[in-house]
Amino acid sequence: MINRLRLYLPQHKQVNRLPCNNGNLKTARLILMADTKDKAKAKSAKAKVQAEPKFSKETYMWWFESMKLMRRFEEKSGQLYGQQKIKGFCHLYIGQEACAAGAASALEKGDKWITAYRDHAHPLALGTSPDAIMAELFAKATGCSKGKGGSMHIFDKEVGFMGGHGIVGAQVPLGAGIAFAEKYNKTGKVCICYMGDGAVRQGAFHEALNMAMTWKLPVIFVIENNGYAMGTSVKRTSNVVELYTLGESYDIPSEPVDAMEVESVHEAVARAAERARAGEGPTLLEFRTYRYKGHSMSDPAKYRTKEELEDYKGRDSIESVKATILKNGWATEEELDEIDDKIKQRVADSVKFAEESPYPDPKELYTDIYVEGDYPFIMD
Structure with a gap:
C-alpha cells in the first residue's frame, strides 16, 4: 500500500443553478438527473479505453488494494452475520468503495473523518487494522471501540476517524464542530463529513451548513446518495432531487460527483480540501453511488429491480481500476489475483483474531462515559 497522496488540481468552480425556462423546476431537475446518468455512463465507458490514465501507477495500485480490502471485509461481515457471529445492526458498504478510497487518496494525514452507521470501510481506507474492526463487530474487548460500539460506532482517533454514528444526521453538526476546532487551533487540517x-431531511443538516459557511469552517460535507434512504427513493421524499443544490441556499460551492469513478471522487475532494485549507470555507459534494446490498442485513431490497442493480454492477469501481492497471501493464491478472488472495487471508486472520479475543469486563459499562473523574461508588 502506498501513502495517501495529495495532488494539486484545478481550482473548484461554483456550479450554476439548474436552467428552467418553463418554470417547472422539478421537471428540469429530473431531466438533468437522467441526462447526468447517461453522460456518466458514456464517460465511464470512454475512461476504460483512454490511452493515458489520470493518475500514477502507485495511486491505482493503492486504490485496487484499498477497495478490495473493503469489499472482501464486507463480504465476510455479511457471511458472519448470517451465521449469527455478528449481531445487532450491520450496514454493508459493498458497491460504494470509491467514495472512501478516492477521498483517502486526496486528503492528508491528520485530517478528520466522520460518518454515519455504514462505517466499516472508511477506517479501513485510513489504515485501521481489520483486526480491530472485526473484533468490534464481534463485540470483543480488542475492538477499536473496546467492544462497546459495534458495527455502527467504529472509532479510531489514531487515524483521524471520529466515528460512525447511529442517529441519522447526528454526525453533521459534529463534523462542523470538528472543523471549528481545526480552525480555532490553526492546524491547517480539514474535516470530511459523510452522510446518507x-x-x-434533518434540520441539523441545514443548521450545520449555515454555521459552517457563516464561519468559513474547513469542512467537506459529502452526501453519499445511493438512491434510497432505507427503502425509499429520493424522488419520493423531496421536491429537490439534485441534493447538491441544497448547498446553494447557504452560498456553499456544491457539485455532483460520479462516485462510481474513484478518479472523480479524488478530484472533487482534492478541490474541496484546497478551498478549505485556503480559508474559503465548506464544500458540499453529492456522491452519486450505489449499494449492491440492502440498507442493512435485514433488508431484501425488493424495492429496486434486478436490471438497476446489474446496471451499476457493470460500472463497478474496482473492476474499472483493475482494467486501467491491466491496460497499462502495471500488473498482470495473476499478480492482481495474488493481491486479492492475500487480502482474503488478511480478512480471514481478522476473523480468527476476533473469535479468539475476550469479551469486555462487565466493569467496562462504567468507563468512557465522562471525560474524566473518579467514581469509587461505581467501581467498588
Whole structure:
C-alpha cells in the first residue's frame, strides 16, 4: 500500500443553478438527473479505453488494494452475520468503495473523518487494522471501540476517524464542530463529513451548513446518495432531487460527483480540501453511488429491480481500476489475483483474531462515559 497522496488540481468552480425556462423546476431537475446518468455512463465507458490514465501507477495500485480490502471485509461481515457471529445492526458498504478510497487518496494525514452507521470501510481506507474492526463487530474487548460500539460506532482517533454514528444526521453538526476546532487551533487540517441521502431531511443538516459557511469552517460535507434512504427513493421524499443544490441556499460551492469513478471522487475532494485549507470555507459534494446490498442485513431490497442493480454492477469501481492497471501493464491478472488472495487471508486472520479475543469486563459499562473523574461508588 502506498501513502495517501495529495495532488494539486484545478481550482473548484461554483456550479450554476439548474436552467428552467418553463418554470417547472422539478421537471428540469429530473431531466438533468437522467441526462447526468447517461453522460456518466458514456464517460465511464470512454475512461476504460483512454490511452493515458489520470493518475500514477502507485495511486491505482493503492486504490485496487484499498477497495478490495473493503469489499472482501464486507463480504465476510455479511457471511458472519448470517451465521449469527455478528449481531445487532450491520450496514454493508459493498458497491460504494470509491467514495472512501478516492477521498483517502486526496486528503492528508491528520485530517478528520466522520460518518454515519455504514462505517466499516472508511477506517479501513485510513489504515485501521481489520483486526480491530472485526473484533468490534464481534463485540470483543480488542475492538477499536473496546467492544462497546459495534458495527455502527467504529472509532479510531489514531487515524483521524471520529466515528460512525447511529442517529441519522447526528454526525453533521459534529463534523462542523470538528472543523471549528481545526480552525480555532490553526492546524491547517480539514474535516470530511459523510452522510446518507436521507440525512439531508434533518434540520441539523441545514443548521450545520449555515454555521459552517457563516464561519468559513474547513469542512467537506459529502452526501453519499445511493438512491434510497432505507427503502425509499429520493424522488419520493423531496421536491429537490439534485441534493447538491441544497448547498446553494447557504452560498456553499456544491457539485455532483460520479462516485462510481474513484478518479472523480479524488478530484472533487482534492478541490474541496484546497478551498478549505485556503480559508474559503465548506464544500458540499453529492456522491452519486450505489449499494449492491440492502440498507442493512435485514433488508431484501425488493424495492429496486434486478436490471438497476446489474446496471451499476457493470460500472463497478474496482473492476474499472483493475482494467486501467491491466491496460497499462502495471500488473498482470495473476499478480492482481495474488493481491486479492492475500487480502482474503488478511480478512480471514481478522476473523480468527476476533473469535479468539475476550469479551469486555462487565466493569467496562462504567468507563468512557465522562471525560474524566473518579467514581469509587461505581467501581467498588
